[in-house]
Structures are given as C-alpha cells and as structure tokens.
Amino acid sequence: MTFPAWYSTYSRRLFFDMHLPDWTRPGQSAGDQHALREISTRFEPEELIKTFVRARINVAVIFAKCQYGNFYYNTHIGHKHAGLGDLDFLGEMVKQAHRHDIRVIAYYSNMWDTEAARLHPDWMAEEADGSYSYNRWPTMSLLSPYRDLVHSHLTELMTNYEVDGMWSDILSDLPTFDRYTRERYQQDFGEDMPRSSQQPGWINMVRWQQNILYEYLDGCYQLVKRIRPEAAYIINFYGTPYALSSQGLSFKHLKLSDMGSSEGYTEWQGLIFPSFAARYMRSGMNGGPFEILTGRFVHTWDFTVRPRAQMRFEAFSVVANGGAISIDDEPYQDGQIEPAVYDIIENIYSEIERRESVLHGAKPVPYxxxxxxxxxxxxxxxxxxxxxxxxxxxxxxxxxxxxxxxxxxxxxxxxxxxxxxxxxxxxxxxxxxxxxxxxxxxxxxxxxxxxxxxxxxxxxxxxxxxxxxxxxxxxxxxxxxxxxxxxxxxxxxxxxxxxxxxxxxxxxxxxxxxxxxxxxxxxxxxxxxxxxxxxxxxxxxxxxxxxxxxxxxxxxxxxxxxxxxxxxxxxxxxxxxxxxxxxxxxxxxxxxxxxxxxxxxxxxxxxxxxxxxxxxxNELPPIRTEGLLNTEIITNLLGKDWIVHLVSGFPQRSVRFGQYHTADTIEEIVIIPNVRLTIPPTVNAVYRVPSGEILPIVRTSTEASITIPSIEDWETLRLVGDFE
The missing domain is CATH 3.40.50.880 (Class I glutamine amidotransferase (GATase) domain)
Structure with missing residues (x-):
C-alpha cells in the first residue's frame, strides 16, 4: 500500500480537542443554560498557527463537527456554532496552517450527535432494555437515515475545504438494538437479536455488528476518497484489548484507515500503555503509519497541565516505537489556549525533531x-x-x-x-x-x-x-x-x-x-x-x-x-x-x-x-543490561544499522485508599550514571544521537559492551554494523 510521505514523516501532531456546547440551541443543556457564555467567541486562527509553528507542530486535528453536532465551518447543512459569528474557523485554520506546511485533519464525530438526536429522536440507538442511548452523549444508529446525513456532511466538507484528512471518531458505541438494527438483523438471520452476552448467539451478533460498522465506514471512506483521493481517512481505533469486542472496532476495520490512530492516555491505562498501544497499532496497520494520542491533562480533559517530564516520557515512548505522537489539548471555552502547554510541546517536539533522521524509516528488530x-x-x-x-x-x-x-x-x-x-x-x-x-x-x-x-x-x-x-x-x-x-x-x-x-x-x-x-x-x-x-x-x-x-x-x-x-x-x-x-x-x-x-x-x-x-x-536478546526496570530498550533497524532507544520514566509513590490511588505521575527527569549495555560483537562503532559522540566498545572473548556515561529520559544510539 502506497501513501503520501507525510503520513509517516510528519510525526509531531496536535489534537485540538473542542466539543463546545452552543447553549443558544435547545437540547444542548437540558434547558439549564441559555446564554452563549462566550463559548467559541475568541478563536484567533492566525495566532493559533503561530503558536503551533513555535511548538514545532506539523499536523493538527481541527474540528469540523463535534459531539454536540455543532459545526466549526460555514456549513449549509448543519448548525454552525453561534459563538463563531462570521468566522469560518476550520477554513481559516486550513489557510493559515498550509502557509507554514502544517497539515490539517478535520475531526468528525460519528455516533454521538446531540443536534441530530434532538431533530430526529427516532434515529437514535437503543440500549438492550429498549431505552434510548442517551448517556451524556446521544448515540445515533448507523443503520438509520442518519447515515445519509453523515454522507451529506462529508460531501460538503471534502468538497469545500482543502483539508489533508478526516479523523473519524466515536465508532465504538455498539451494540445497539434500535428498530433499524433489529429489522436488519431479522432480515439477515430470521430471528431476534440476543440482548445479553449470556444469551445464545451473542458472539455471532457481535461479529455481525462489526460487519455493519465496516459497511458504514466503507461508505464514508469511498466518499472521502472520491472527492479528495489524497486526503487521509483516519479511524479513531478504540479497539485495543481494553475495549469490549461488542463495542464495535476490530483490526479488520483498519483496512479502511490510511493510518492507525488510538488514544493512549496513561490516566486510563497506566504508564505502560503508550508503548503497548504503539506496538498494537503497528501490528494492526501491518507496519503502516500510525499515531498515538497522549494528553496534556493529569486527568482527561480537566484543564490541568501534566508535568513536562511525564509528557516527554509518553511522547518518546511512542516515537521510539515507530509512531507519530499527537498531544491532546483543549482550549478554554472562548477559544483561547493555555500557553504553558505549548511551551512543553515545543520542548518535546524540538527533541523529537533532532532525532527524526533515525526515526523515519526505522523498523523493529524482531525477536x-x-x-x-x-x-x-x-x-x-x-x-x-x-x-x-x-x-x-x-x-x-x-x-x-x-x-x-x-x-x-x-x-x-x-x-x-x-x-x-x-x-x-x-x-x-x-x-x-x-x-x-x-x-x-x-x-x-x-x-x-x-x-x-x-x-x-x-x-x-x-x-x-x-x-x-x-x-x-x-x-x-x-x-x-x-x-x-x-x-x-x-x-x-x-x-x-x-x-x-x-x-x-x-x-x-x-x-x-x-x-x-x-x-x-x-x-x-x-x-x-x-x-x-x-x-x-x-x-x-x-x-x-x-x-x-x-x-x-x-x-x-x-x-x-x-x-x-x-x-x-x-x-x-x-x-x-x-x-x-x-x-x-x-x-x-x-x-x-x-x-x-x-x-x-x-x-x-x-x-x-x-x-x-x-x-x-535459544538466543539471548540483542541488547542486554542489568536492572533498569523503568527503562524501556527499543531496538530498530535503519538501513544496515541498529538504532537503540532507551526511554526512562520514574513515577512518584502513590497514596492508596479503598479503590482510589494517586494518578501515575512523573515530575522529575532522573539522570542515571554509567549504564552498561551488552551489544552484538559484530558492531563496528557506536554513536550517540544527536550529539555524534563516539562510545568506546569493550571487547572480550565472549561479548562486546559499551558504557554510556549517563542517560536521562531519552537516550538514542546508532550501532554501526551490517544488520540487514
């Protein structure tokens, strides 16, 4: 499969996360709010892009339609957020970003759409007990006429805006038992849908709904490619082992995703997850391009700022494992941003940029x-x-x-x-x-x-x-x-x-x-x-x-x-x-x-x-050391050389009470002195990246080794040899 080079080489990304209610619309606050409250009123696209440039961001996900069903461009079909006034936010962001060679991927919420649910309640998904699926976000049935409305949205967006891709979200809210789905199941199987995982036929029903989801995604994918063949269609793959299979997504759906994408938030699944998610998505994409999202928040979307040391650890864990890193930020309600976040992103992305010559094109050494x-x-x-x-x-x-x-x-x-x-x-x-x-x-x-x-x-x-x-x-x-x-x-x-x-x-x-x-x-x-x-x-x-x-x-x-x-x-x-x-x-x-x-x-x-x-x-691992349990060693092949990354993170002690415990937190970058690695005897030379410092190789009759004087949170080595 061929794809544009930027899919894999533009690896410093931002997910500009903004599900913003429009309280001038009925149904977006359950009647509790009516005033705009300055939401979406102070977006400044030119200033935002200047900040992105300073932070070394080269891909940004910008919202086209959020989970409220509000649009952030000049739509003739849906409801544009009232707070934007005359501003075509997405359009201006695309124009300003392209001037600086920043790619813009448009965000689109699929199954959650508050506006569509208000206007067409009969299109909503249903829970197993027959109640409407309205747990915070109303869920729409993908077999209802809502599918046609989605196609209209995508046609308008891809026709009128030179976006570089579409980020397709909220595809993991299955199963649903609405009348459209029940009728289709009855048509396909001649029997009623099972309503519980303990009922006969549940596994077959889950596999059937996966096929229905594939059918829906294929329609969206083909539509996007017909209008803008060069644009990337990206599925938010909430389908790792943490997700129930009945929620919908499986690896087979990634055939319809030009690059893999998954949320790798450590507050959800721990500090090990960005590394696991990267390898999981690399497998799902059969070695093709992928990205992992990490967050700026201590707890997801709570407007805190995660410590720089932890954001570095999470980002480096992803890129060392071959992925693009996409850091999730959320603006304040009026559209203004927190400057401290972009200071940290600049620090992280500058470090990644200095190593890109040994990141792009590298493949894992199999063991x-x-x-x-x-x-x-x-x-x-x-x-x-x-x-x-x-x-x-x-x-x-x-x-x-x-x-x-x-x-x-x-x-x-x-x-x-x-x-x-x-x-x-x-x-x-x-x-x-x-x-x-x-x-x-x-x-x-x-x-x-x-x-x-x-x-x-x-x-x-x-x-x-x-x-x-x-x-x-x-x-x-x-x-x-x-x-x-x-x-x-x-x-x-x-x-x-x-x-x-x-x-x-x-x-x-x-x-x-x-x-x-x-x-x-x-x-x-x-x-x-x-x-x-x-x-x-x-x-x-x-x-x-x-x-x-x-x-x-x-x-x-x-x-x-x-x-x-x-x-x-x-x-x-x-x-x-x-x-x-x-x-x-x-x-x-x-x-x-x-x-x-x-x-x-x-x-x-x-x-x-x-x-x-x-x-x-029947063979020892290629790179060995004693201890360093908080350091992950990643060995990749680039040309004939090995690129070895050591990514380290030292979390603080937690307080536990009942089922609660302190969030995993890394606040300090710890310097580790005199790190000895055993390396293959065929290595000819070892260089530190990006400094180019040569490390002497000590050889004995049984092994070869190097000693790194000290490492911090990300050490990269180039082992020169003939490892093809």
Missing part, C-alpha cells in the same frame, strides 16, 4: 511476538468472570474463576518482557499477520483460548521449521463459539493433555532444576487462581515445575489466616513443561504467571516469563 486474537476478545466478553477489585487489605485468592483472563494476560506478558529488555512485537489472528511468524524467534500465546485450523497449522509449521512457542493456561481449549473442548487442540504440540481445571483456587508453583528455572526461586510461588491439571502424552516432555496444592481450599467455614493457605506437599504433577518439536522448542505452562504479574507485580513471575522466552528462542 519475540506476543499473539493477540480478535476471537479471544469476543470469547473473553462472554466467559470472563474476573472478580471486582477488593477493598480489603489482601487480594482474594481466586481472582478469576473462569478460563478466560485476556487483558491481564496480554498486558502482564508485555510488562514482563519490556522490563526484562526483551524485544516484543504484536502478531494477531488475521492471516496477513500470523503469516509473519517466521520473522520471530519465539511466539507467546497468553491463554489464547481458540485458534482456527489455519492458525494451528501455521504454528505447527513454524515450530517444526525452527520457531519456538510458549502457551499458557487454556490456550486452544475452546472453539470459536466459546465451547470448551475435551482436550487442547494443540495437545500434540504441547506434549500434554488437558485433564481438568484444578480444584484448588490458591495453588503454588514449585520450580525444579531445568534450563528454564535458572536463577528462579525454589520456594513455592503462589498462583492466585486455579491452575489447569495436565498429564504428559509423550516421553519427550520434560518438567520444569510442578503444582503444589494449598493445605486447604478456603470456604466460609474453613479458612487459614486471611484466606491464603500455605502450600501442602508437592503433587508431582506438571505445571511447566518443555520439549523440542522438529527443529523448534515448545513450552506449555498450566498457569497464568503473566496474569498474576499484571495484578500483583511479584518479581518471580516476571523472571519465569523472561526465562521461558529466552530458553525457547
């Missing part, structure tokens, strides 16, 4: 692949029974009684591998994605409940020809409708058969001497949910760990101290097994150390995950 699956997302919504966060002083012993634990498994694996400085990318269940498996030394299947025949054939072939596979929990134990199978579908690969889910909800892992358990504790390690009982089906399997049951199973009448009973004798039954298969290696773990690590953060879980990956890969 480990973390497998994700849309089918597993769908099953997780039906099967997952995770217990709500406890307000007690200790976690409950059985954190999740179900077989499905997708989000903690995925994020726990990612956290463990990045902290262990093991390069990891995302591979998913689309044929074009899992066809790339051969690039990786090892693939990690964290409780991937269901796999298609094509996926399983590809995995067997991958391992037989020298790849390595790690699988945990209930991987391959379900069909794609959520029915548990009698045995693992990959039992031949694992070398073990499924017996049953364990009876004890607080078992222990007991490690034994093996290549996988070097430097691991020999005391029993608790597992905060039942494990899977297995038995060997081949003598080729070796055991690295066994299961120890607890002294008792806790009940209301029988308990030990605070419900975490101590370990009983070793059962001798396998918990972690390993084997060779063809020319490759396989590990099966009848536990979920990754889910436990995500929830509990205990070091032995991370060490087990890292040890499994390194043994399976």
């Amino acid at each position: 480990a692949a973390l497998y994700v699956s849309q089918k597993v997302r769908e099953l997780d919504e039906v099967l997952n029974r995770s217990k709500p966060l406890s307000v007690g002083l200790t976690p409950v012993s059985n954190l999740n009684p179900s077989d499905s634990d997708m989000l903690p498994g995925c994020l726990g694996t990612f956290k463990a591998l990045t902290e262990a400085h093991i390069p990891v990318e995302i591979v998913d269940d689309r044929p074009e994605s899992f066809a790339t498996l051969s690039q990786y030394k090892v693939v990690f299947l964290s409780n991937i409940l269901t796999l298609s025949t094509a996926e399983m054939d590809a995995l067997r072939q991958y391992v037989a020809t020298g790849g390595a596979l790690i699988a945990t929990g209930a991987t391959s134990l379900y069909d794609d409708q959520g029915t548990r199978l009698a045995n693992f579908a990959l039992a031949d690969l694992f070398g073990v058969d499924f017996v049953k889910r364990g009876d004890f909800t607080f078992p222990y892992i007991q490690f034994h001497d093996s290549p996988i358990t070097q430097n691991l504790i020999r005391r029993p390690l608790p597992h905060y949910m039942a494990m899977w009982e297995i038995k060997k089906n081949t003598d080729e399997v070796q055991v690295a760990a066994t299961r120890r049951n607890p002294l008792i199973e806790t009940s209301g009448q029988t308990y030990y101290h605070n419900n975490q009973p101590p370990p009983d004798v070793d059962t001798g039954e396998p918990a972690v097994v390993y084997r060779t298969y063809g020319r490759g290696r396989v590990i099966y773990c009848a536990a979920l150390p990754e889910s436990n690590y995500a929830r509990l953060g205990h070091e032995p879980y991370r060490r087990l995950i890292a040890n499994m990956v390194i043994w399976a890969a």
Whole structure:
C-alpha cells in the first residue's frame, strides 16, 4: 500500500480537542443554560498557527463537527456554532496552517450527535432494555437515515475545504438494538437479536455488528476518497484489548484507515500503555503509519497541565516505537489556549525533531511476538468472570474463576518482557499477520483460548521449521463459539493433555532444576487462581515445575489466616513443561504467571516469563543490561544499522485508599550514571544521537559492551554494523 510521505514523516501532531456546547440551541443543556457564555467567541486562527509553528507542530486535528453536532465551518447543512459569528474557523485554520506546511485533519464525530438526536429522536440507538442511548452523549444508529446525513456532511466538507484528512471518531458505541438494527438483523438471520452476552448467539451478533460498522465506514471512506483521493481517512481505533469486542472496532476495520490512530492516555491505562498501544497499532496497520494520542491533562480533559517530564516520557515512548505522537489539548471555552502547554510541546517536539533522521524509516528488530486474537476478545466478553477489585487489605485468592483472563494476560506478558529488555512485537489472528511468524524467534500465546485450523497449522509449521512457542493456561481449549473442548487442540504440540481445571483456587508453583528455572526461586510461588491439571502424552516432555496444592481450599467455614493457605506437599504433577518439536522448542505452562504479574507485580513471575522466552528462542536478546526496570530498550533497524532507544520514566509513590490511588505521575527527569549495555560483537562503532559522540566498545572473548556515561529520559544510539 502506497501513501503520501507525510503520513509517516510528519510525526509531531496536535489534537485540538473542542466539543463546545452552543447553549443558544435547545437540547444542548437540558434547558439549564441559555446564554452563549462566550463559548467559541475568541478563536484567533492566525495566532493559533503561530503558536503551533513555535511548538514545532506539523499536523493538527481541527474540528469540523463535534459531539454536540455543532459545526466549526460555514456549513449549509448543519448548525454552525453561534459563538463563531462570521468566522469560518476550520477554513481559516486550513489557510493559515498550509502557509507554514502544517497539515490539517478535520475531526468528525460519528455516533454521538446531540443536534441530530434532538431533530430526529427516532434515529437514535437503543440500549438492550429498549431505552434510548442517551448517556451524556446521544448515540445515533448507523443503520438509520442518519447515515445519509453523515454522507451529506462529508460531501460538503471534502468538497469545500482543502483539508489533508478526516479523523473519524466515536465508532465504538455498539451494540445497539434500535428498530433499524433489529429489522436488519431479522432480515439477515430470521430471528431476534440476543440482548445479553449470556444469551445464545451473542458472539455471532457481535461479529455481525462489526460487519455493519465496516459497511458504514466503507461508505464514508469511498466518499472521502472520491472527492479528495489524497486526503487521509483516519479511524479513531478504540479497539485495543481494553475495549469490549461488542463495542464495535476490530483490526479488520483498519483496512479502511490510511493510518492507525488510538488514544493512549496513561490516566486510563497506566504508564505502560503508550508503548503497548504503539506496538498494537503497528501490528494492526501491518507496519503502516500510525499515531498515538497522549494528553496534556493529569486527568482527561480537566484543564490541568501534566508535568513536562511525564509528557516527554509518553511522547518518546511512542516515537521510539515507530509512531507519530499527537498531544491532546483543549482550549478554554472562548477559544483561547493555555500557553504553558505549548511551551512543553515545543520542548518535546524540538527533541523529537533532532532525532527524526533515525526515526523515519526505522523498523523493529524482531525477536519475540506476543499473539493477540480478535476471537479471544469476543470469547473473553462472554466467559470472563474476573472478580471486582477488593477493598480489603489482601487480594482474594481466586481472582478469576473462569478460563478466560485476556487483558491481564496480554498486558502482564508485555510488562514482563519490556522490563526484562526483551524485544516484543504484536502478531494477531488475521492471516496477513500470523503469516509473519517466521520473522520471530519465539511466539507467546497468553491463554489464547481458540485458534482456527489455519492458525494451528501455521504454528505447527513454524515450530517444526525452527520457531519456538510458549502457551499458557487454556490456550486452544475452546472453539470459536466459546465451547470448551475435551482436550487442547494443540495437545500434540504441547506434549500434554488437558485433564481438568484444578480444584484448588490458591495453588503454588514449585520450580525444579531445568534450563528454564535458572536463577528462579525454589520456594513455592503462589498462583492466585486455579491452575489447569495436565498429564504428559509423550516421553519427550520434560518438567520444569510442578503444582503444589494449598493445605486447604478456603470456604466460609474453613479458612487459614486471611484466606491464603500455605502450600501442602508437592503433587508431582506438571505445571511447566518443555520439549523440542522438529527443529523448534515448545513450552506449555498450566498457569497464568503473566496474569498474576499484571495484578500483583511479584518479581518471580516476571523472571519465569523472561526465562521461558529466552530458553525457547535459544538466543539471548540483542541488547542486554542489568536492572533498569523503568527503562524501556527499543531496538530498530535503519538501513544496515541498529538504532537503540532507551526511554526512562520514574513515577512518584502513590497514596492508596479503598479503590482510589494517586494518578501515575512523573515530575522529575532522573539522570542515571554509567549504564552498561551488552551489544552484538559484530558492531563496528557506536554513536550517540544527536550529539555524534563516539562510545568506546569493550571487547572480550565472549561479548562486546559499551558504557554510556549517563542517560536521562531519552537516550538514542546508532550501532554501526551490517544488520540487514
């Protein structure tokens, strides 16, 4: 797929976020407000663009239509915000921005539109109980005549304005049960729609609504391209593992997005999320251009200003992983901006600009692949029974009684591998994605409940020809409708058969001497949910760990101290097994150390995950160091050289009370002295970027290393070699 160069090279972006009510209109304040209150009355496009130029911004998302249904250009179809008066805000922003080579992408809200809902209440979506979908923002049905109105809006906008793209938002408010959707479902299936994830047919209904959303997006995409073929059509992809599959978006919709885009706000999903979101979107776009949004706010849209050190960390985490960074700012109600925000953006974007020669065109060096699956997302919504966060002083012993634990498994694996400085990318269940498996030394299947025949054939072939596979929990134990199978579908690969889910909800892992358990504790390690009982089906399997049951199973009448009973004798039954298969290696773990690590953060879980990956890969990671858990090491290929980024962030301690805790905050840029890295012996020279300082290489008979005198929050190195 070819695309204009700016899609990937204009990586310093601003999301100018402005859903502004027009209280002169009925329905935009529930009757509580009637005066304009200066909203939208003081926008100054020329001054705004001067500020953008100073802040080194080269792409800006500017609103065309907000979630209130207000327009910010001279529309002849919709309602232009009254506060703008004669000002064509979008038009003036485009004109001023293009004078300075700043690209302008027009924002458009799809499913949320207060004005359209007021004028056409019969076009609104409905909740499962039949009530109108009016939780803060009214949701519109994409199968109602509202779709035609959207097409009219897009036609007017793309015809009259030389925007460089369209940012298509609010596409994740499914499912809906309005009459238009019910009639279409009845027409397609001859039966009523299921109303709950616990009703038969829910998974098929979710997949059907994904197809309806694809149909809607395809119509918008084709319309935009017909009028302005060079304009980018961009979907706001709220479809990471944090989103329910029934909300609508999946990777297949990204075929209709010229670049990937996802909100990566750390106040929503933690400081690890910008890095994860970047790799997730890179996979979704099959290596194509993408952006990640981060915010200027401590809590989303609360008009605070996040510390500069944290905004730097979040932005650098994205660009080092190959993405464009788009910082979300919101003007005050009258259209004026907070100058301090743009001082910080200038600081960040100047740093990025100095490194762009080693950012653009760089590709990740493949080592480990973390497998994700849309089918597993769908099953997780039906099967997952995770217990709500406890307000007690200790976690409950059985954190999740179900077989499905997708989000903690995925994020726990990612956290463990990045902290262990093991390069990891995302591979998913689309044929074009899992066809790339051969690039990786090892693939990690964290409780991937269901796999298609094509996926399983590809995995067997991958391992037989020298790849390595790690699988945990209930991987391959379900069909794609959520029915548990009698045995693992990959039992031949694992070398073990499924017996049953364990009876004890607080078992222990007991490690034994093996290549996988070097430097691991020999005391029993608790597992905060039942494990899977297995038995060997081949003598080729070796055991690295066994299961120890607890002294008792806790009940209301029988308990030990605070419900975490101590370990009983070793059962001798396998918990972690390993084997060779063809020319490759396989590990099966009848536990979920990754889910436990995500929830509990205990070091032995991370060490087990890292040890499994390194043994399976049969090769050490390319860049290694000791410690530096708060530093992410990203290794990319540019030409024949490696570009290595070290991105560091040191959050402050938090206060916790009940279910509340202090937001993750980074206020200081910490200087770390004398950072030693082990590097490949084939490296000829190492330069610091952008300074060009040469770092001496120390060589011994077994390894090569460098020592960086000190690093701050972003260190970039160029390793000269022949790494093609």
